[in-house]
Amino acid sequence: MIAGQGRLAPAVVAALEDPQVHALEGFAPDIPATPFRLERLVPFLDHLLDSGVTRVVFAGAVRRPRLDPEAFDPRTAQLVPRILAAMQSGDDTALRTVLDIFEESGLSVCSVSEILPDLVPGEGILTGTTSEADRRDAARAAAILRATGPLDLGQGTVVAQGLCLALETLPGTAAMLDFAARHANLRPNPEGARGVFYKAPKPGQDRRIDLPTLGPDSVTQAAAAGLAGIAWEAGGVILLDRDEAVARADAAGLFLWSMPPDA
Amino acid sequence: MIAGQGRLAPAVVAALEDPQVHALEGFAPDIPATPFRLERLVPFLDHLLDSGVTRVVFAGAVRRPRLDPEAFDPRTAQLVPRILAAMQSGDDTALRTVLDIFEESGLSVCSVSEILPDLVPGEGILTGTTSEADRRDAARAAAILRATGPLDLGQGTVVAQGLCLALETLPGTAAMLDFAARHANLRPNPEGARGVFYKAPKPGQDRRIDLPTLGPDSVTQAAAAGLAGIAWEAGGVILLDRDEAVARADAAGLFLWSMPPDA
Numbered sequence: 001m002i003a004g005q006g007r008l009a010p011a012v013v014a015a016l017e018d019p020q021v022h023a024l025e026g027f028a029p030d031i032p033a034t035p036f037r038l039e040r041l042v043p044f045l046d047h048l049l050d051s052g053v054t055r056v057v058f059a060g061a062v063r064r065p066r067l068d069p070e071a072f073d074p075r076t077a078q079l080v081p082r083i084l085a086a087m088q089s090g091d092d093t094a095l096r097t098v099l100d101i102f103e104e105s106g107l108s109v110c111s112v113s114e115i116l117p118d119l120v121p122g123e124g125i126l127t128g129t130t131s132e133a134d135r136r137d138a139a140r141a142a143a144i145l146r147a148t149g150p151l152d153l154g155q156g157t158v159v160a161q162g163l164c165l166a167l168e169t170l171p172g173t174a175a176m177l178d179f180a181a182r183h184a185n186l187r188p189n190p191e192g193a194r195g196v197f198y199k200a201p202k203p204g205q206d207r208r209i210d211l212p213t214l215g216p217d218s219v220t221q222a223a224a225a226g227l228a229g230i231a232w233e234a235g236g237v238i239l240l241d242r243d244e245a246v247a248r249a250d251a252a253g254l255f256l257w258s259m260p261p262d263a
Numbered sequence: 264m265i266a267g268q269g270r271l272a273p274a275v276v277a278a279l280e281d282p283q284v285h286a287l288e289g290f291a292p293d294i295p296a297t298p299f300r301l302e303r304l305v306p307f308l309d310h311l312l313d314s315g316v317t318r319v320v321f322a323g324a325v326r327r328p329r330l331d332p333e334a335f336d337p338r339t340a341q342l343v344p345r346i347l348a349a350m351q352s353g354d355d356t357a358l359r360t361v362l363d364i365f366e367e368s369g370l371s372v373c374s375v376s377e378i379l380p381d382l383v384p385g386e387g388i389l390t391g392t393t394s395e396a397d398r399r400d401a402a403r404a405a406a407i408l409r410a411t412g413p414l415d416l417g418q419g420t421v422v423a424q425g426l427c428l429a430l431e432t433l434p435g436t437a438a439m440l441d442f443a444a445r446h447a448n449l450r451p452n453p454e455g456a457r458g459v460f461y462k463a464p465k466p467g468q469d470r471r472i473d474l475p476t477l478g479p480d481s482v483t484q485a486a487a488a489g490l491a492g493i494a495w496e497a498g499g500v501i502l503l504d505r506d507e508a509v510a511r512a513d514a515a516g517l518f519l520w521s522m523p524p525d526a
Contacts (some may be wrong), residue, residue, distance in 0.1 A: 153407070175442070
C-alpha cells in the first residue's frame with residue numbers, strides 16, 4: 001500500500017491483512033509507513049518485487065514532492081524527463097504516469113473500491129431531502145465538472161441558484177469550500193436555494209487512484225459555507241466514515257446525495 | 264450612460280459630452296447618477312426615449328439586484344419571466360437579456376471601445392519581460408478560458424507552472440486573486456515560474472457590455488499573489504489608468520502583456 005495523507009489510508013490499511021505500507025518521504029500518513037523517495041523510485045520498485053509484492057493500492061493525498069537532483073540513482077535518473085513532464089501536468093496526467101511506471105515494473109495497481117467496496121456509495125439519498133432547486137444546482141454542477149474535466153483542474157464545485165460560486169483548482173477542496181464560505185453572501189436571492197457542493201471523478205480518469213474523497217470534515221465545511229447539501233457521482237467518490245458524515249449532516253440539516261451519473 | 268461601480272464609469276463619463284447618467288438603485292457609482300429600479304425598467308426606457316436619448320453605453324460593475332415584487336409597474340411585470348430567467352443564468356446570458364430589452368425599446372447600445380478606443384489595448388508588451396515559462400502559463404490560461412467560456416463562469420484565471428491555481432467564479436476577480444495569494448505556496452517548484460494572471464472576454468460574448476477590466480489595483484493584487492505578470496487578450500479587455508498600472512507593474516517587477524488572441 002502506498003499511503004498518503006488524510007483519513008483514507010488508515011481506513012484502507014485496517015481492511016488489509018499484513019500489508020506492507022510505504023509513503024512518499026515528506027508526506028507521512030497517520031499510520032506507520034516506510035518512506036521512499038521519488039528520486040529513488042526504481043530501486044524502491046525493485047525492493048517491492050523482491051519482497052514478494054504483486055499488487056499495490058494507492059490511498060490518500062500526496063502533493064508533488066520537491067526533487068533533489070543529487071538524490072537520483074542512475075536508473076531513476078533516466079525517468080527524469082517523464083517525471084518532470086508529469087509534475088508539470090495536471091493531477092490526472094501526473095498520476096497516470098505514476099501508475100504506468102508501477103505497472104511497467106510488473107506490479108499491478110488495484111483500486112480502493114476493489115478492497116473496500118463499502119467506501120464508494122452507490123445511488124441514493126443517505127440523509128436529508130433535496131428540493132427541486134437543489135437538484136437543478138447539482139445537475140448544473142455535474143455539467144460544469146463534465147465540461148472542465150478535460151482541463152484537469154479539480155474534482156469539485158459549488159453551485160447555488162444556478163451560479164458557480166467556486167470551482168476546485170490546485171489548492172483543493174478545503175480551500176474551495178473556505179472560498180465559498182467567504183463569499184456566501186453573493187447568492188442573488190438571500191432567501192433562495194443555498195447551493196450544493198458537488199464532487200465527481202474526472203470523465204475518463206483512472207479510477208484506481210485519486211478518486212475524489214468526502215468525509216465528515218466535508219460536511220462541516222459545506223455547512224460552514226451555508227450550503228443545502230452535498231451531492232456526488234454515485235460509484236465514483238469515496239465517502240470516509242459514513243456514519244459520522246451522516247450524523248453531522250443530520251445535525252446541520254444538510255442532505256447527502258449519491259447521484260446517478262445521468263441525473 | 265448606465266453607470267456601474269468601479270473606476271470605469273468615471274473614465275467613460277469624462278469622455279462624453281453632456282451625458283445623461285443613470286445607475287441601478289443600490290449600486291451607486293462614483294459619479295452623480297440618477298437611479299432607476301429594475302422593477303420599473305419599462306417606464307425608465309420610455310423616459311430615456313422621451314428625453315431624446317438614442318444611444319446607451321454600459322460602463323462599470325453591477326451585481327444582480329434584489330427584486331421587490333410590489334415595486335413592479337404593470338408593463339415591467341410582463342418581463343418578469345425573462346428577468347428571472349436571466350438572473351438565474353450566468354453573467355453572459357443575464358447581460359444579453361438586458362441588452363435585448365434595451366434594444367427592443369428602440370435604443371442602440373454601443374461599446375466602451377467605440378467611445379474610448381484607448382482604453383482597450385492592442386497587441387504588445389506594455390512593460391517588463393516574459394519568460395518562456397510565463398508565455399506557456401499564459402497560453403495555458405487562455406486555453407482554460409476558451410474551454411470554460413461556454414460555461415459562463417468568469418473571465419479570469421491564474422496559472423503557474425502549467426497548473427491552474429484559481430479560476431474566476433461569481434465572487435469575481437479580486438476574490439480570485441485573494442484566493443491565489445492565500446495559496447501561493449502550492450507551486451510545485453518554489454524557485455520556478457511565479458505564474459500569470461490572465462483575462463479574456465468569453466468566446467462569443469457581446470463586447471458591448473461587461474468586457475473584463477484591469478487597472479492599477481489588479482497589478483497590486485497580482486503582485487500580492489506573487490505572480491510574474493498579467494496577460495490578457497488584446498482588443499478584448501479594458502485597462503483603466505494605464506500609466507498608473509504600468510508604474511505599479513514596474514515598481515513590483517511584473518510584466519503587462521496584451522497578447523494576440525492566437526498566441
